[in-house]
Amino acid sequence: MPLSDTACKNAHKHAKTSIGKPFKLADEKGLYLLLKPQADGCWGKWWRFKYRFGGNEKLLSFGTYPDTSLLQARDKRDTARKQLADGIDPGIVRKIEKAGSLENTFSAIANEFLESNRKSWSESHHAHIQQCFERDVFPWIGSRPLKDLSAIEVLTVLRRIVDRGALETAARTKQFIGQAIRYGIATGRAERDVTADLRGALPSPVKGHFPAITEAKPLAQLLRDIDAYGGNFVVRTALRLQPLIFARPANLAKAEWDEFDLDAAEWRIAADKMKMNNAHIVPLSKQAIALLRDIHPLTGNQQYVFASNQGKSGDKHISRESIGAAIRRMGYQGQHTAHGFRTTASTLLHEQGFHSDMIERQLAHAEHNKVKAAYNRAQHLPERRLMMQSWSDYLDELKTVATVIPFKKTGT
Known part of the structure; x- marks a missing residue:
């Protein structure tokens, strides 16, 4: 049965406290309240979320009760479950948030996006996207905080590619940048994909056709x-x-x-x-x-x-x-x-x-x-x-x- 706010308030009166050892009160969907005896004779209450990622069981802390209410703990659990559904480890997201702004640059997030997909992509596809980023993107916007990145900055990067006649490369690079930004959104480091504002801003390569001399x-x-x-x-x-x-x-x-x-x-x-x-x-x-x-x-x-x-x-x-x-x-x-x-x-x-x-x-x-x-x-x-x-x-x-x-x- 899921926990109620009353059950959380009275958890220190639970029958299991008589044993004097830590115990858990389960809520649902991996969330539980961990109770531990303290030196002053009181019982501490910690929110924990148990999940599996990459075949391994992991734990995530959501703070203490009552500082973090039951409703707030469930909201955090639901956010973590959404990240898991997107193939993202919420524990990694937590570490990144603690690491500070240096890890929130476009290049840091793009490299993390590449690494998260290494096993699901072919080696050549991974190398191709990495090469696009390192050659055409990172030198210009790699150090920019992702949350501050603007559509005009991305467009300027893409126009440099267009100017050398590589229209297909420009279109693919826009796609790759958008994928990295959406990864940043899913991990809580950006709010929107600015590449969506660039629809129609680039010359369109002719689909399925490469210029060729045939005479x-x-x-x-x-x-x-x-x-x-x-x-x-x-x-x-x-x-x-x-x-x-x-x-x-x-x-x-x-x-x-x-x-x-x-x-x-x-x-x-x-x-x-x-x-x-x-x-x-x-x-x-x-x-x-x-x-x-x-x-x-x-x-x-x-x-x-x-x-x-x-x-x-x-x-x-x-x-x-x-x-x-x-x-x-x-x-x-x-x-x-x-x-x-x-x-x-x-x-x-x-x-x-x-x-x-x-x-x-x-x-x-x-x-x-x-x-x-x-x-x-x-x-x-x-x-x-x-x-x-x-x-x-x-x-x-x-x-x-x-x-x-x-x-x-x-x-x-």
Whole structure:
């Protein structure tokens, strides 16, 4: 039976006091009143809330009775239960509140938000959000108390991203900032999500579309410009490889030497690194292998093919945006992206009659029919090897001739 205010007032008269040892009077939903004998012969009354988090039993103190009334203790219990329902440990919230304002900055709360989701997110997703915060957000508003953060401050941060042409990144970063702020609201350190005031304030990226060159003549010029690109050697190599293999930029940036078998001409990507959680094989053309052998003396003794120590997030490889940034620097902003090479290849390969299933498999697109997916994995690798070599040969020839040439399949 739940406690009443009368029962709390008269708890020191309870029959259990005759034993002279601490005892509990249960209320409900984990709340109870703990009675302890004091040196002066009186009985102290403490509110306690018992709960479980992460598989462990924990206790939270809500003060003493009558300083904290039964109604106030229940309100505190209900607040703690709401935090638990949101996946937040109320004990951690209490520690944070005691830690002071230094732990209430945006960067402190955002890092706590990241840590609270580490087990539920994939490693790559966690690293991506952390990189966004450290590169584009923390330097500008990281030290700001979350409760004082304004919409215009967040908008200024996002406009810096927009100004470099990264509209998708700006939209995602706004989403990540909002998630961190809502975590702060749930833990009692903010009152509202100011990103809600920014609806319509950013240019909208076109959903599901990355700018891509899909005609031979402008593609030939892009390839020549890539060959002439004078930037960092590691980024330049990744930039030259991407048209040949049209991988997802994130996968290419994090490519590891252990995944490559140059003698077998294969790049094998584990399922946990793929967007669709399916292991993927990329057949390597002779041109792709030549680029990899060229960079091997520089990075072959490191984990990552495109090793770099320049990232602010602590990653040991180039950023997933490095190739796109290089393309923008060459003057192709709004015309083509690193991801756009996937559209380029898909369009031209389809136009030249390569089988759609083979192209889709090479793009690592999801196949909802499990039987068909298994068939694709088992049957298309030899054909994909021929297709990838034909594609690389076509790109080589395209950039060396003045007129547009037809795409001829190797071995046909």
